[in-house]
Amino acid sequence: MSEPVSRSRFSPELIVVSGCLIALITFGPRASAGLFQIPMTVEFGWGRDVFGLAIAVQNLLWGLGQPFAGAVADRFGAFRVLCVGAILYALGLVVMAYATTPGLLHLGAGVLVGFGLSGCSFNLVLGAFGKLLPESWRPMAFGAGTAAGSFGQFLFPPLGNALIESLGWHQALVVFAASVLLVMPLAVALATRPAAKAGQGGPAPVPGQSIGQALSEAFRHRSYVLLVLGFFTCGFQLAFITVHLPAYLRDAGLSAAVGGWTLAVIGLANAFGSLTSGWLSTRMSKRWLLAWIYFGRAVAIAAFILLPASPVTSIAFGIAIGLLxxxxxxxxxxxxxxxxxxxxxxxxxGFAFFSHQVGGFLGVWLGGILYEAYGNYTFVWWLSIALGIASALINLPIQEKPVERPVGLQPAE
Known part of the structure; x- marks a missing residue:
C-alpha cells in the first residue's frame, strides 16, 4: 500500500526545468565564494582564517537549518520556504558586499547566506521532486537537479571573475544577490500542497506518523545512520576545495583565472557526473556506487597534490573531481x-545533509586555521584522502531495502 503523489497543475517537464533553474541559481554564488577570499583579505588585512570561518559558519548553518526547512516544507508546502530562503540568501550577499568588519562578514556570508541556502537550495528542490513527480521520473530528476546546481558552478565563477575585474568585488556580490531573487517566481512550479503525503516506491506508510516518530524510526535504522555518517566526507571535501583551492593555486604561482576556471570545470564535469550517477542509481547497487565515488575522490586528490601544480594538472583535477x-x-x-x-x-x-555540512564547516575552518598555523594546506589535503577511504568503507554495509513496517502499524500515542 502506498499513498499517491501530490498533484500539481504543472507538467512534470515544467517542474523539472523550474527546479533545475533554482538549483543552478542558488548553487552558483555559493560555489564562487573562494574568488572573494583574496580581494577581501587584502583590502581589510584579515587572515584567511577570518574568511574561512565565515564560510564555515555558512556551511554549518546551511546544514543546521536544512532539516527544519525540510520539515516546514513537508508540513506546509515548498513555495513559502523557497521564497523566504531566497530573500535571506540575497540579503546575506548584500551584507557581505558591504562588510567592513569580521562580525559583519560572518553575519552576511555566514548566518544569512547559510540559513538562506537551507531554504532555497537544491535539497528543497529534490524534496519537491519526490512529492510532485511520478516514481519513474524521480531518479533521473534527482540527477538533473544536482547536475543543474553543478552547471551553476560552471557558469558563475568565470562570471564572478569578470564582474570582480570590471565592477569590483563589492558590486559583483550585489549582482549575485539580484540573481538569487529569480528563485521566487520559479518556485511557483514547485509548490507542494500542505501536509501532502507522497509515497510511491517506499515502505507502507504509517498512518498519522508524526515528525518525532519519523525521526526516531530513522535514527534507529542502522543503514540510515551509516549513510548519514558517510555523507560527512562529501561536505568536508567539497567545501574545502570550493573555498581554498583558488588560494592554493595562487600560492603555487598560478593566476586567479586558473582557480576560477578550475572551479568552473568542476561544475561542468559535475553536471555529467550527476546525471550519470542518477542513471546508474537505477541500474546498480547504490551503496557500491557511493563507495566507488568516495574512493575515486581519494585517488584524484592524492594524484593532484603529488603532482606539480600547473594549469594542466589543475584543469585535469577539476575534470576528475568534478565527475565525482x-x-x-x-x-x-x-x-x-x-x-x-x-x-x-x-x-x-535534511538530517543527512546536516552531517554533510558539519563536514563542510570543518573542511573550510580547518583549511583556514591550519594554513595560518603552518603556511600550507598539506595536512587538510591528506585528511580529505583518509576520509574518502573511510566513507567508501562505511557505505558498504548499507542495506538497500525499505524499513520494516508491519501492516496496520499505528504510531505510539
Whole structure:
C-alpha cells in the first residue's frame, strides 16, 4: 500500500526545468565564494582564517537549518520556504558586499547566506521532486537537479571573475544577490500542497506518523545512520576545495583565472557526473556506487597534490573531481526515499545533509586555521584522502531495502 503523489497543475517537464533553474541559481554564488577570499583579505588585512570561518559558519548553518526547512516544507508546502530562503540568501550577499568588519562578514556570508541556502537550495528542490513527480521520473530528476546546481558552478565563477575585474568585488556580490531573487517566481512550479503525503516506491506508510516518530524510526535504522555518517566526507571535501583551492593555486604561482576556471570545470564535469550517477542509481547497487565515488575522490586528490601544480594538472583535477563532485546526491537521496518513502523525505534528507555540512564547516575552518598555523594546506589535503577511504568503507554495509513496517502499524500515542 502506498499513498499517491501530490498533484500539481504543472507538467512534470515544467517542474523539472523550474527546479533545475533554482538549483543552478542558488548553487552558483555559493560555489564562487573562494574568488572573494583574496580581494577581501587584502583590502581589510584579515587572515584567511577570518574568511574561512565565515564560510564555515555558512556551511554549518546551511546544514543546521536544512532539516527544519525540510520539515516546514513537508508540513506546509515548498513555495513559502523557497521564497523566504531566497530573500535571506540575497540579503546575506548584500551584507557581505558591504562588510567592513569580521562580525559583519560572518553575519552576511555566514548566518544569512547559510540559513538562506537551507531554504532555497537544491535539497528543497529534490524534496519537491519526490512529492510532485511520478516514481519513474524521480531518479533521473534527482540527477538533473544536482547536475543543474553543478552547471551553476560552471557558469558563475568565470562570471564572478569578470564582474570582480570590471565592477569590483563589492558590486559583483550585489549582482549575485539580484540573481538569487529569480528563485521566487520559479518556485511557483514547485509548490507542494500542505501536509501532502507522497509515497510511491517506499515502505507502507504509517498512518498519522508524526515528525518525532519519523525521526526516531530513522535514527534507529542502522543503514540510515551509516549513510548519514558517510555523507560527512562529501561536505568536508567539497567545501574545502570550493573555498581554498583558488588560494592554493595562487600560492603555487598560478593566476586567479586558473582557480576560477578550475572551479568552473568542476561544475561542468559535475553536471555529467550527476546525471550519470542518477542513471546508474537505477541500474546498480547504490551503496557500491557511493563507495566507488568516495574512493575515486581519494585517488584524484592524492594524484593532484603529488603532482606539480600547473594549469594542466589543475584543469585535469577539476575534470576528475568534478565527475565525482555531487554524484553522491542521487544515490543518497534515492536511498533515503527507498528506506522511508517520500512523506518526510525533505526532512530526513535534511538530517543527512546536516552531517554533510558539519563536514563542510570543518573542511573550510580547518583549511583556514591550519594554513595560518603552518603556511600550507598539506595536512587538510591528506585528511580529505583518509576520509574518502573511510566513507567508501562505511557505505558498504548499507542495506538497500525499505524499513520494516508491519501492516496496520499505528504510531505510539
Amino acid at each position: 563532485w555531487l554524484s553522491t546526491v542521487p544515490p543518497t537521496s534515492s536511498l533515503v526515499m527507498l528506506m522511508f518513502g517520500t512523506r518526510y523525505m525533505a526532512m530526513l534528507y
